[in-house]
Amino acid sequence: MEHIGDHLRVNHDLVLTVYCFVKKMSPAFDILLKCIYNICAENLNEICKRKEFTELDKELMIDIICQSTERRDAKHKEQVASNTQTLGLFDETEEEEEEEEE
Numbered sequence: 001m002e003h004i005g006d007h008l009r010v011n012h013d014l015v016l017t018v019y020c021f022v023k024k025m026s027p028a029f030d031i032l033l034k035c036i037y038n039i040c041a042e043n044l045n046e047i048c049k050r051k052e053f054t055e056l057d058k059e060l061m062i063d064i065i066c067q068s069t070e071r072r073d074a075k076h077k078e079q080v081a082s083n084t085q086t087l088g089l090f091d092e093t094e095e096e097e098e099e100e101e102e
Helices: 002-010 012-025 030-042 044-048 058-101
Strands: none
Touching: 002 012, 002 030, 012 030, 012 044, 012 058, 030 044, 030 058, 044 058
């Protein structure tokens, strides 16, 4: 499974084909399905422009878009939280240095 995921990360041509196959076989391939959703989240614009995407069933299109968007939003929130924590630590360090100078 890991090798397939690695290959799909590099070669986006097969993402939708494998997605359709895995979706039919779920839950046997849930790990691979999560990997595909993550790849789609990172490359949604590219994936949506492919001919294979426009040929998907409407439900599968919606599933890819929704899952990808949710993952992208979650990743963005994590980054914002991480940046906020980093800035908070930076502010605390500055305050401590100012107190020491006084």
